Amino acid sequence: MTKTSAPKKRPTLTIILGLVAVLWMVPAIGLFVTSFRSTTDAQTTGWWSALLKPFTSAWTFDNYVNAFNGAGAGTGQSLGGEFLNSLAVAIPATVLPIMFAAFAAYAFTFLEFRGKELYFAVIVGLLVVPVQIALIPVLQTYKAITQATGIQITGTYPAAWIVHSAFALPLCIFILRNYMSTLPNALIEAARVDGASHFQIFWRLVMPMSIPALASFAIFQFLWVWNDFLVAYIFLGNGSPVLQQGLLGLLGQYNQGWNLVAAGAFIVLLVPLVVFLSLQRFFVRGLTAGSVK
Template sequence: MTQAAPTLAVRATAERSAATARTATKRRPNRRIVLNIILGLFAILWMIPVIGLLVTAFRSTTDAQTTGWWTAIGNVFGQHWTTTNFVTAFTNLDLGTNFFNSVAVTVPATVLPIMFAAFAAYGFTFLDFKGKEVYFAVIVGLLVVPTQVALIPVLQAYVAFTKATGIPIVGQFPAAWVYHSAFALPLAIFILRNYMSTLPVALIEAARVDGASHFQIFWRLVVPMSMPALASFAIFQFLWVWNDYLTAYIFLGDANPVLTQALYGLLGQYAQGWNLVAAGSFITIVVPLIVFFGMQRYFVRGLTAGSVK
């Protein structure tokens, strides 16, 4: 009897554990279903503006000006659908010039902050110097500074530089490169430093023992292993600069207009070209979509790395 009692107790405990596990297993599918429904609703809400833009892109000017796009969904066969908007938008966007200008602004404004931020992140991660944490805290604090607050001061600095040196910078591509890169550096350093802090320190130390310099360690070890973080920030920066209107308008103006400025021009003098703007928007997002889906496999890895150590 003395040995049977513990055996019965063990069996009872095992049965309770099995019952609990079966109950949890039954609940998991229900939770997943609820979670999928919630995420689906959020996805639908997020897609509503895109759906409205797509519907407007196929509507005539009269329909777009007189009724909302949601009325077209309820009266599909009573609308005048047309593809002329895409043809007109493609022609008026002047892709031969404006597309080149957008690429000429976006690519350097993406590469420059990545290059400088990678050097800085390496220093904050693997070098020891006085005040390192304070400097990094200041850089993180700069993330809250909006880009709009510096537009006028930077423009005045550009004008003063031109007067002092005789080198025109306003209206030229470097004016946008410097501005975009300066405001992108804090986020780039933050992302890359967090990612580099997850890299194996033993590997870096082994390279140092073998006589590798910081330059060799950076280019041969750290940069290849940091590709997910580099790609993640490249996606962010590329999309931001490609879709930017205000900075290009202030620093480039009509001298080197980009696609977003041409897209605004489709609206017309009396703001009657919403259907053309909608069609032009889908034309201009082709390149960002290619960049995003081409680098998507790095995106999540680069953002989540360093969040938990």
């Protein structure tokens, strides 16, 4: 019986990685410290001066209260209202692509039809298409629909949902298809022998077993939409501003509200942090499944 040797300790590598981690955290630490400083202190001294003299520096929680209540925001709406707008955009834009992509991934994995591999290759190729190059064509399409039907799409939540969902579908299909291909085929065949339809197999077997992959994509998509500024600004405008637009408004007319922006940034961080911590146990498992045959 051979004994496995313990991994060698590399103190130099540990020190280097520790320094890199500290350097990576410096901006976040500075932002956190600034969020508790007054406007005057934030404008006249560096954030590190508060750490050098922690007991003589003035600390305040008012920045968080003012940021959430909309004090200093140039959007005409409290950050609390923009918080709800962000949820109204992010949740449907995460659920919708999962719903459609799950059906497509099931078809690519368990159904046989002509051109299946070609269609899947085309979908994977769409991963390299950035959303920015499609903004003008999408706006023109929305305008044409409005002119033809009289239904106003731009400036509404569905306008942002459609864009986010459409560009999320290729990645979602790719992740789910790779994961579903690792599911035990014997279990699927046994369900078919017992008379289960594809719809029953999909909902009662495949979807419950695909939760790690679903959670992995949900984290990616939710964080992407939650942090998005461009799509929300173009398709929603100032009528339903999201948090990213609210952060910009917190700067004020003369860009003096950096302490409010710092506090607002940590308010914005709360929901993504909760989402990631809730689903992190599925994250790595969902991404790595299907990578090794």
